[in-house]
Amino acid sequence: MGENKIIELKNIAVSFDGEPVLKNLDLSISDGEFVTLLGPSGCGKTTTLRIIGGFVEPDEGDVFFDGKRVNDLPAHKRTVNTIFQRYALFPHLNVYENVAFGMRVQKKPNDEIKETVARMLKLVNLVGFEKRSVSTLSGGQQQRVAIARALANNPRVLLLDEPLAALDLKLRKDMQTELKNIQKSLGISFIYVTHDQEEALSMSDTVVVMNNGEIQQIGTPQDIYNEPKNAFVADFIGESNILDGVMIQDYLVEFFGRQFSCLDAGFEPNEPVDVVIRPEDIDIVEPVKGTLTGKVTNVTFKGVHYETIVDFKGFKWLIQTTDYYPVGSVIGIVLNPEDIHIMKKSEYSGMFGDYSSYSEEFDELGDPEAGLAEDAGEGEE
Amino acid sequence: MKKRLSAAPFAVWMGIFTVVPMAIVLWFAFTDENGAFTLRNIAEIWQYSGTYVDSIWMGALATVICLVLAYPLALSIARKAEHVQRTMVMIVMLPMWMNFLLRTYAWMSLLEENGLINHLLGQIGLHWSIINTDAAVVLGMVYNFLPFMILPLYSVMAKMDNRVIEAAQDLGSNNWQILRRVILPLSAPGIVSGVTMVFVPAVSTFVISKLLGGSKYMMIGDVIESMFMGDGCNYNVGAALSLVLMVLMLICMSLMRRVDNGEDELGGMMA
Numbered sequence: 001m002g003e004n005k006i007i008e009l010k011n012i013a014v015s016f017d018g019e020p021v022l023k024n025l026d027l028s029i030s031d032g033e034f035v036t037l038l039g040p041s042g043c044g045k046t047t048t049l050r051i052i053g054g055f056v057e058p059d060e061g062d063v064f065f066d067g068k069r070v071n072d073l074p075a076h077k078r079t080v081n082t083i084f085q086r087y088a089l090f091p092h093l094n095v096y097e098n099v100a101f102g103m104r105v106q107k108k109p110n111d112e113i114k115e116t117v118a119r120m121l122k123l124v125n126l127v128g129f130e131k132r133s134v135s136t137l138s139g140g141q142q143q144r145v146a147i148a149r150a151l152a153n154n155p156r157v158l159l160l161d162e163p164l165a166a167l168d169l170k171l172r173k174d175m176q177t178e179l180k181n182i183q184k185s186l187g188i189s190f191i192y193v194t195h196d197q198e199e200a201l202s203m204s205d206t207v208v209v210m211n212n213g214e215i216q217q218i219g220t221p222q223d224i225y226n227e228p229k230n231a232f233v234a235d236f237i238g239e240s241n242i243l244d245g246v247m248i249q250d251y252l253v254e255f256f257g258r259q260f261s262c263l264d265a266g267f268e269p270n271e272p273v274d275v276v277i278r279p280e281d282i283d284i285v286e287p288v289k290g291t292l293t294g295k296v297t298n299v300t301f302k303g304v305h306y307e308t309i310v311d312f313k314g315f316k317w318l319i320q321t322t323d324y325y326p327v328g329s330v331i332g333i334v335l336n337p338e339d340i341h342i343m344k345k346s347e348y349s350g351m352f353g354d355y356s357s358y359s360e361e362f363d364e365l366g367d368p369e370a371g372l373a374e375d376a377g378e379g380e381e
Numbered sequence: 382m383k384k385r386l387s388a389a390p391f392a393v394w395m396g397i398f399t400v401v402p403m404a405i406v407l408w409f410a411f412t413d414e415n416g417a418f419t420l421r422n423i424a425e426i427w428q429y430s431g432t433y434v435d436s437i438w439m440g441a442l443a444t445v446i447c448l449v450l451a452y453p454l455a456l457s458i459a460r461k462a463e464h465v466q467r468t469m470v471m472i473v474m475l476p477m478w479m480n481f482l483l484r485t486y487a488w489m490s491l492l493e494e495n496g497l498i499n500h501l502l503g504q505i506g507l508h509w510s511i512i513n514t515d516a517a518v519v520l521g522m523v524y525n526f527l528p529f530m531i532l533p534l535y536s537v538m539a540k541m542d543n544r545v546i547e548a549a550q551d552l553g554s555n556n557w558q559i560l561r562r563v564i565l566p567l568s569a570p571g572i573v574s575g576v577t578m579v580f581v582p583a584v585s586t587f588v589i590s591k592l593l594g595g596s597k598y599m600m601i602g603d604v605i606e607s608m609f610m611g612d613g614c615n616y617n618v619g620a621a622l623s624l625v626l627m628v629l630m631l632i633c634m635s636l637m638r639r640v641d642n643g644e645d646e647l648g649g650m651m652a
Binding site for chain 1: 548553
């Protein structure tokens with residue numbers, strides 16, 4: 001990954017019909033980096049991508065390519081290419097001509113076009129599909145044509161707008177790996193928009209978590225997961241129990257009336273904080289040995305583990321465990337210092353992390369169609 | 382079986398009002414006044430070959446003018462916000478709510494030697510003798526049939542996926558290239574139906590040519606009308622004239638379609 005910044009967004013602000021969509025956004029992308037913009041629908045991630053692609057002009061702020069300001073440069077003159085939601089293939093052209101489109105426009109010689117199209121179709125595993133009409137292809141195949149078409153233009157940066165949202169789970173997983181491999185082998189930057197946190201974590205070099213038109217956190221997938229900056233990030237990336245605590249001093253936090261040692265420092269003495277505990281980090285022990293004891297109120301079998309909801313003094317925790325504890329049983333838990341993550345208080349404090357409303361939240365997460373419906377809305381952004 | 386049954390009303394309708402009349406036209410065209418088979422009617426048509434050519438030429442001219450006017454208009458309507466689109470389509474359709482004959486009479490009084498236009502032109506010392514010319518007839522055709530070109534074009538363009546246009550832009554197309562490589566080929570079905578809806582009534586019109594073209598039989602429609610109405614009427618020759626017009630129009634349309642398909646393929650290869 002090169003260290004030179006290929007794209008920089010500075011103080012970007014956009015509003016549509018008086019509604020602010022992006023507020024004061026700063027972002028830079030390095031050459032060869034795989035950056036994912038992650039957030040719920042309506043968070044501004046697609047708008048950010050469209051600003052880079054040249055389809056939306058920011059009301060305020062500047063866009064730089066290689067240090068040159070490109071605010072006014074129209075989309076067709078930018079050295080980026082986009083893979084659109086639902087592909088947007090040309091229905092009147094066959095696979096070959098779809099992939100060749102960019103080169104035809106640039107009036108490239110036929111030999112070169114032929115060679116490039118063949119290379120691209122090989123890259124996306126569509127050799128032999130040249131003459132096929134795009135309407136006869138499956139979703140996954142159309143997706144591959146869209147990738148080949150965008151890459152045939154030899155872009156410095158590829159923009160991907162929820163490219164896998166319309167594919168089924170199995171195909172999505174395969175395409176994730178394939179896209180990552182393509183990105184590595186070509187060595188160009190990918191800017192990838194998704195609302196799927198798992199997709200973001202497994203593919204990216206850098207994840208940009210967005211909400212309400214603002215960047216919440218930028219970091220490696222590990223940073224984002226292990227050291228979420230606020231309750232929104234902690235909740236959006238994976239499952240989290242988020243509780244109120246007080247940072248007594250460096251490396252010592254108090255919650256539920258008890259003090260725990262932790263690995264965080266740099267807070268004011270007695271500063272109120274949010275404490276994040278991941279459900280998979282919690283060790284269940286016999287009640288007498290636990291630092292906290294609670295009562296199991298709900299158990300769901302998930303295959304890899306049981307999702308166990310435990311009531312600690314009225315606050316419901318989610319614990320992922322491979323052992324089965326029936327509803328009503330009393331358990332103890334032990335928290336190691338590395339299991340406790342401390343975050344500064346933010347506007348999101350108190351909004352997430354209590355699993356009292358657990359089942360509804362899971363219905364939503366487990367239903368891919370719900371995600372799709374949201375996408376359709378986001379397209380309007 | 383059910384499907385067939387539900388199509389029955391239409392089949393009956395078609396039978397009574399299309400198939401039977403066609404058969405009658407055919408029968409008249411190939412018989413003489415005594416009902417005996419003859420080819421004389423068809424042979425007599427040769428004397429009107431010039432009128433056929435004129436009609437097709439004027440119909441084609443009006444169609445091309447309609448297409449040239451309607452295409453950019455339809456495109457600009459289709460790219461507006463939805464409520465603006467509705468209003469603009471309404472405005473396009475508005476003249477169609479007025480009686481066709483009335484509209485054409487209105488043009489007649491506008492274009493007359495002493496009509497409104499010449500009255501206004503006279504104020505600045507000009508005069509425009511357009512009434513009773515081919516130009517006046519073509520003008521009348523364009524005016525009357527323009528909405529039939531705009532609407533099919535607009536409906537195809539409104540359905541066009543904007544992301545496809547953005548994709549073309551993204552791949553480096555400027556506005557002209559987007560028009561030529563994406564919008565034009567994708568709107569081809571609209572062009573075909575618009576051309577059909579304008580060309581067919583334009584070639585066979587007789588009202589417009591009668592009112593704006595003066596007393597001479599300018600269009601084949603006028604000749605056909607004269608064969609069924611008035612003194613020199615001859616149903617058999619009239620039927621033969623109609624039959625030949627029908628065949629000529631079919632040939633024109635299928636040629637058009639072929640050109641359109643060919644362009645598609647050619648466009649595909651050159652695009």
